Amino acid sequence: MTIPLIPLHVFVFLPVIIGAVTYFLPTRWYHAVMLLGNLAVSVLAVNIFIHVRWTADIIQFVAFWPETVAIKLAADSLSAPMVMLTACFFSCTYLFSTRAAYMDKTFIFIFLMLEGALFGVFLSGDLFNIYVIMELGMIAVAILIMYKQDKQSVYDAMLYIMMNFIAMAFMMLGIAYIYRITGVLDLAVLEQRISELSNPRSVIIPYAMIMTAVSLKAALLPLFGWLPRAHGAPSAPAIVSAVLSGIQVKVGVYLLIRLNTVFSPAIDASMFFLILGFLTSVAGFLLAIAQKDIKLILAYHTVSQVGLIVMGLHMGTEVAFWGGMYHIINHALFKGLLFLSAGIIIEEYGTRSYSEIRGVLRRMPIIGIATLAGVLGITGAPFFNGSISKYFITAGVQGNLAEIGLYLINFGTILSFVKYSTILFGTPTLKKSPKMDPYVSGISLLFGAAILVGGIFGSQAVSLMYGSQYSAQGALGFQKILTFFLTLAIGVGMYYMVVQKIGGVLAGVRIFKFSFNQVTVFITLFFVSLLGFAYFTV
Helix, strand or coil, rough: CCCCCCCCCCHHHHHHHHHHHHCCCCCCCHHHHHHHHHHHHHHHHHHHHHHHHCCCEEEHHHHHCCCCCEEEEEECCCCCHHHHHHHHHEEEEHHHCCCCCCHHHHHHHHHHHHHHHHHHHEEECEHHHHHHHHHHHHHHHHHHHHCCCCCCHHHHHHHHHHHHHHHHHHHHHHHHHHHHHHHCHHHHHHHHHHHHHHHHHHHHHHHHHHHHHHHHCCCCCCCCCCHHHCCCCCCCHHHHHHHHHHHHHHHHHHHHHHHHHCCCCCCCCCHHHHHHHHHHHHHHHHHHHHHCCCCCCCCHHHHHHHHHHHHHHHHHHHHHHHHHHHHHHHHHHHHHHHHHHHHHHHHCCCCEEEHHCCCCHHHHHHHHHHHHHHHHHCCCCCHHHHHHHHHHHHHHHCCCCCHHHHHHHHHHHHHHHHHHHHHHCCCCCCCCCCCHHHHHHHHHHHHHHHHHHHCHHHHHHHHHHHCCCCCCHHCCCHHHHHHHHHHHHHHHHHHHCCHHHHHHHHHHHHCCCCHHHHHHHHHHHHHHHHHHHHHHHC
């Protein structure tokens, strides 16, 4: 039986419409309808992906207006996998927390609004439409962060909004400027118009404005000050942190690809973003090592992994590019799982400090095993998904100085998660029996299994998702396995011999947080730096 294709705008509106129409049902029925709705959206997203992957791209002009006027929606080789990933991720996280106390009808409705906004960004082929939907998604994120109305979370959510408002003002000005120059906002037509300009430098200012906002959304150095506050907010529910890290931050990464392609006839900033990706990744793992709060360790490692992805996407080789794209999916799986399991661990132990949590594997075996799978995925352990995407990224720079940088990043990741993994071992101090939730256990194991399958069948997964054929045998070879375990041994030694003995230094790093004023200065400096780079390279 063939599932008919649905109009692309249905993905944007369906989650919101279902949530609104059934809002006044009894809570139990509402939960059931929302779960069925999420599963239906996931099936439709898979159907769209199959059509795009093996038949043709899907283009839709809203209200049948002409191409240069209508809002265009497009499902292609880049957007269709992201839509499918988003739909399946939201379905799994919804099921994971379906019994959580905070999952009332209002929370679920806002959660679904964020899902619709993410679909809108990934499918939109119109620059102004992207801006509007990003603003709506930003408001939904802020509400979800502060939903439990904890004082610190409200403060963090308001800072998140203020920082993003400044960045989005840059984007709005850039959009107005580029429209004045070209007269269009459709991405495909805009790329064509830019290629026809007699003076490529005329688009440098709008490019720098727009990409400054996008880089803040992607949490690149030095614009990531909002991310630890949002992802690591004290009372933010586990599924909020998981969705923000697994999917929402990828909006910025996705737009980096899209918009750099649009401006590529005039501007090539690959080297700028390659270097920035490396610096972001290093800063992320250094700050992660300094943390004691397990959610902040994970939050700063989102920064680090985004930097790694951006490096892969801007290395200039196909294998590294598709390795970066595959790492987007892998990161969603292992970081989503780590945030979900961290929420359960914090709830069970009543603390967020890694030094006060011990024996998770003995006390909560399923959560412990799932956490271990996430750790093995993010560190690039052989046979786990991170090893494949990292292998492809590294393969794109063999013999280059960037290869040394990638080894440094991987060592920093391993060192950080040697520290994080101490929560798994030892003797648990709690005596009462842990709570058991079949939904939590089932989804945790499902994520863990996906991380393992994505490593064992890594090359097949890349071929399935993107149609690119690359051998990943080297990632599972003896040399790579030996390298991983030697790096792990060095990381363990470094943790016990160095990290544990410089607590005073780490404490000084730990208390530092970017203020709103500092972030606004960084936004300006970033804009000036990108503007200068573009000016001298065009």
